[in-house]
Amino acid sequence: MVPPLYFDPYYVWLAARDWPHIPLEQWPFSEVPHQVTRVGLVLLPHQVTRVGLVLPARLAQEVLGPGQAAYFTVTALGVALFFTGCFLAVRSLFGNLAGLASVLVILVNPLFTMTNPFGHELGWSTGVMLPDMPGAGLFSLGMAALVTASRRSGRGRTRWLLAAGTCYGLAFLSREFVAFMFVAIPVFLVLLRIPWRRNVTVGIPMAAIFVADLVHNQLVWGNPLAGLISAAEHGGLSRDHVTRGLAAESFLRAFHDWSPLGSVFIAAVALAVAGWLVTRDRRLLLALVWFLALAVPITLLSGVLDPKSISLRAWLPRYWDAVLPAILGGGFGAVALLWRRVSDRSRNRLRTPAALAATVLAAGYVVMCVRAVPDLPRDTAWNELRTWLRGRNDITTIYSDRRLAQTLTFYTRDPWGRTTWNGRIESWPHDHYSLPVEAFSAPVLWTRWRGQESQILGGWSPTAEKGWRRLWRSSDGLLQIWDHPSTLGRTPPVTTPPERSDLH
Numbered sequence: 360m361v362p363p364l365y366f367d368p369y370y371v372w373l374a375a376r377d378w379p380h381i382p383l384e385q386w387p388f389s390e391v392p393h394q395v396t397r398v399g400l401v402l403l404p405h406q407v408t409r410v411g412l413v414l415p416a417r418l419a420q421e422v423l424g425p426g427q428a429a430y431f432t433v434t435a436l437g438v439a440l441f442f443t444g445c446f447l448a449v450r451s452l453f454g455n456l457a458g459l460a461s462v463l464v465i466l467v468n469p470l471f472t473m474t475n476p477f478g479h480e481l482g483w484s485t486g487v488m489l490p491d492m493p494g495a496g497l498f499s500l501g502m503a504a505l506v507t508a509s510r511r512s513g514r515g516r517t518r519w520l521l522a523a524g525t526c527y528g529l530a531f532l533s534r535e536f537v538a539f540m541f542v543a544i545p546v547f548l549v550l551l552r553i554p555w556r557r558n559v560t561v562g563i564p565m566a567a568i569f570v571a572d573l574v575h576n577q578l579v580w581g582n583p584l585a586g587l588i589s590a591a592e593h594g595g596l597s598r599d600h601v602t603r604g605l606a607a608e609s610f611l612r613a614f615h616d617w618s619p620l621g622s623v624f625i626a627a628v629a630l631a632v633a634g635w636l637v638t639r640d641r642r643l644l645l646a647l648v649w650f651l652a653l654a655v656p657i658t659l660l661s662g663v664l665d666p667k668s669i670s671l672r673a674w675l676p677r678y679w680d681a682v683l684p685a686i687l688g689g690g691f692g693a694v695a696l697l698w699r700r701v702s703d704r705s706r707n708r709l710r711t712p713a714a715l716a717a718t719v720l721a722a723g724y725v726v727m728c729v730r731a732v733p734d735l736p737r738d739t740a741w742n743e744l745r746t747w748l749r750g751r752n753d754i755t756t757i758y759s760d761r762r763l764a765q766t767l768t769f770y771t772r773d774p775w776g777r778t779t780w781n782g783r784i785e786s787w788p789h790d791h792y793s794l795p796v797e798a799f800s801a802p803v804l805w806t807r808w809r810g811q812e813s814q815i816l817g818g819w820s821p822t823a824e825k826g827w828r829r830l831w832r833s834s835d836g837l838l839q840i841w842d843h844p845s846t847l848g849r850t851p852p853v854t855t856p857p858e859r860s861d862l863h
Contacts, residue, residue, distance in 0.1 A: 360427065360431055360486070360737055360738055361474060361475040361486045361487075361737055361738060362475070362477065362737075362738040362741050362766050362769070362770075363427060363430045363431075363488070363766055363769045364476070364483065364487050364765075364766065365761070365762040365763075365764075365765035365766055366762070366765070367406055367483075367489060368430075368483075368487050368488040368489055369387070369765040369766075370387055370388070370404060370406040370407065371406050371407075371409070371412055371413060371416060371488055371489075372416060372430065372488065373387070373388075374388075374404075374406060374407040374413050374416075375412075375413045375414070375416030375417040375419075375420060376417070376420060376425060378413055378414070378417050378579070379578070379579045381407050381579075383404075383407075388404050388407065404589070405535075405589045405590055408535075408576070408580075408585055408586040408589045408590070409490050409532065409533060409534070409535065409586075410532050410572065410575055410586075411490070411493065411494070411497075411529060411530075411531075411532030411533030411534075412433070412437075412488070412489075412490050412493065412533055415433050415436065416429070416430075416433050416488065419432045419433050420776070423775065423776075424775040424776030424777065425772070425776035426769065426772050426773060426774045426775045426776030426777070427769055427774040428774045428775055428776075429776070430488055430769070433488050434486060434487060434488045436493070437488070437489075437492040437493035437496065437533075438485055438486075438492055439496075440492065440493050440496030440497060440500070441492035441493065441495050441496035441499070441680065442462050442465070442466070442496070443496060443500070444495065444496035444497065444498070444499030444500040444502075444503065444684065445458075445461055445462055445465065445495075445496070445499055445683060445684040445687075446458040446459065446461070446462045447499070447500060447503035448499040448500070448502045448503045448506070448684040448685075448688065449461045449684050449687065449688035449691070449692075450503070451502070451503045451506035451507055452506055452642045452645070452646065452688050452692060453642065453688055453691060453692035453695060454695070456691075456695075457688060457691040457692055457695060458688075460687075460691050461683075461684060461687035461688055461691060464623060464687055464724075465683060465687070467724075467725055467728040467729070468618075468620055468621065468623070468728055469481060469618045469620055469621075469728060469731040469732060470482050470484070470614075470617060470618055470620075470621050470676045471484055471485045472485070472728070472732055472735070473618075473731070473732055473735060474486045474487060475735060475736065475737070475810070476762075476808055476809065476810035476811070476812045477736055477740070477806065477808070477809055477810070477837050478734055478735045478736050478809050478810065479732070479733070479734065479735065479809055479810055480809075480810030480811060480812070481617045481618055481676070481810070481811070482617060482675060482676040482677050483677060484676065484677040484680065489677065490533045490534040491534060491677040491678065491680040491681075492677075492680055493530075493533045493534070494530045494531075494533035494534025494537050494680070494681060495530075495534070495537075495680035495681040495682075495683065495684075496530075497526045497527075497529045497530035497533060498526065498527060498530040498537050498540065498681050499681075499684045500526040501522075501523045501524070501525075501526030501527040501530065502523070502547075502649065502684070504519050504520075504522040504523035504526060505519070505520070505523040505544075505547055505548075505551065505553075505561070506551060507519050508520045508523060508551075508553065508557075509551035509552060509553050516553075516557075517560055520553075520557055520560040520561050521560060521561075521563065521564055523561055524560070524561040524562060524563060524564035524565045525564040525565075525568070527541065527544070527561070527565050528564055528565040528566075528567070528568030528569065529568060530681075531565075531568070531569070531572075532568065532572060534681065535586065535587075535590040536590070536653075536656075536657065536671065537653075537681050539652060539653055539656040539657070540649065540652040540653050540681065541565075542652060543648050543649065543651075543652035544558065544561060545558050546648050547645060547648070547649070548561075550641050550644055550645045550648070551641075551645070572586060597662070597669040597672065599672070599674075601661075601662040601666045601669060602662070602666055603662060603663050603666055605662065605674075606658065606661045606662030606663045606666065606673070606674075607658060607663050609657070609658050609661045609673035609674045610625075610654060610658065610673065610679070611625060612674040613673065613674050613675060613676045613678070613679055614676060614679075616674070617676055618731065620724075620727060620728055620731055621676065623724070624679075624683070624686050624687070626690065627686045627687050627689060627690025627691075628650065628686055628689065628690070630689070630690040630693040630694060631643055631646055631647055631650075631686070631689025631690055631692070631693050632647065633693060634689070634692065634693025634694070634696055634697055635647060635689075635693070637697060637700070638693075638696045638697065638700065640692075640696055642692060643689055643692055643693060643696070646685040646686075646688050646689035646692065647685070647689060649682060649684075649685035650682045650685045650686055650689070652682075653679070653681055653682045654679075654682065657671045657673040657678060658673050660673075661673040661674065698713075736835055736837060739833070739834070739835060740833035740834070740835055740837040740838040741766070741769075741770045741838065742770070743833045743834060743838075744767075744770055744804075744831070744833065744838055744840075745770040745771070745773075745779060745780075747831050748770070748771060748779065748780040748782075749779045749780060750779065750780070751780060751782075752781075754782055754801075754802055755782045755783065755801075756782055756783045756784075756785060756801040756802075757782060757783075757784055757785070757801065757802050757803070757804050757840070758785045758786065758787070758795070758797070758798040758801050758802070758803045758804070759784070759785075759786055759787075759803060759804035759805070760786065760787065760789050760804075760805075760815045760816070761786040761787065761788055761789050762789050762812070763786075763804050763805075763806060763815075764784050764785070764786035764804075765786075767784055767804060768784060771784070785797070785798070785801070789813070789815075790813070791816060792816055792817040792819075793816065794816060794819065799843060800843075801842070802830060802840050802841065802842040803821060803827075803840065803841050803842065804838065804839075804840055805820060805821055805838075805839050805840070805841060806837055806838050806839070807820070809837075821839075821841035826843060827841040827842065827843065828841065828842055828843070829841050830842050
């Protein structure tokens with residue numbers, strides 16, 4: 360397993376632990392810029408309003424305990440939903456081979472295998488408790504059900520349409536911006552030749568789920584529109600350099616700049632467009648409408664409309680999870696449809712060379728993907744730290760960068776959430792450039808970030824020359840604990856505000 364990560368996944372984890380009484384006045388929720396909206400609601404952190412992620416995480420904690428086991432159960436279910444939805448959606452349109460190929464393309468791509476910032480992280484998706492994969496998987500299951508409904512009649516069609524609407528509604532509870540694609544549902548029905556009045560059938564379970572969400576928000580937050588307001592007000596000036604031109608290129612940047620092997624997704628879109636222009640097949644048009652239904656709004660909200668107010672960062676690959684089945688299904692579907700347009704005589708002559716070419720291309724892609732992952736440490740170092748800390752009473756406090764501190768909370772417990780070290784964890788913000796004075800009075804946990812993350816304190820590191828002594832080092836060198844020998848085990852001065860003093 361990769362280590363449980365910090366920031367958004369950690370905030371969801373804490374919200375699930377405390378639901379329904381989430382302490383917005385305490386860290387880390389208190390750090391979200393709060394403002395009073397025109398409806399009188401204090402702006403909520405958007406992570407806590409996604410009940411499709413928060414409630415499963417709470418259930419997992421109740422059953423499995425507040426530890427890694429619960430965290431990765433929720434994560435694994437989200438990943439399983441995603442790949443199952445991807446396979447079934449593409450299969451329903453273009454058959455088993457296209458569905459299987461689409462899943463395998465994603466499964467080995469570095470954008471989805473390299474997810475650990477202690478190694479060579481590219482994007483947070485697989486292995487992280489985030490809303491993108493479960494939301495995308497549920498929406499894709501809805502698309503599979505909708506396509507299946509187009510091939511049924513009577514009560515069979517009604518059942519599949521209700522199933523599609525249920526999946527769409529649940530997807531919204533996990534990832535709110537899938538609602539952009541709801542606008543295209545009537546277009547999907549037209550392309551699938553489902554009668555227009557059947558939009559009502561699809562909409563019934565969606566409306567019921569939405570009403571349930573409103574009731575939940577009223578009971579928990581005191582305002583039924585809390586989730587919508589939180590999503591709508593989320594954003595602002597990005598830390599990344601953003602211009603309208605860069606924002607308009609978000610799709611290309613997401614699938615090229617992070618890893619050249621992501622270009623396979625760009626090529627799939629090009630194939631889908633070319634295939635539709637040649638064949639005019641409704642299934643390809645459906646895939647393209649599905650893609651554009653998300654691509655247009657998230658690109659606009661990534662800085663095209665206002666570079667100083669960024670609601671979504673579409674240059675991150677995980678923001679496109681919900682349309683990956685459409686992208687790859689369109690690509691593989693276009694190849695299959697274009698192949699069928701070749702005459703029977705030519706097809707018989709080309710079948711063997713084409714099969715060999717496809718095999719070589721697939722093998723080359725897999726080899727390049729595997730070679731792109733030179734070293735991907737899981738949580739070996741963290742487990743060693745857990746063992747080293749277990750039962751120690753000579754170390755009462757550990758200081759660290761906030762990112763490390765949040766992950767460390769999982770390793771002061773066993774995988775089932777039982778406490779193994781009773782000390783305190785203190786932290787400083789990840790964007791600080793000087794070590795807090797109080798951090799000199801207790802051991803410090805340190806790492807050199809290997810992925811895209813900024814280095815701790817702008818590149819600071821403890822060394823013997825600076826008066827530090829290393830107490831512990833993981834076998835792979837990823838994690839280290841340093842201390843001033845004269846202060847080992849002493850109680851540090853209480854200078855951190857109480858609401859930030861205990862990350863547990």
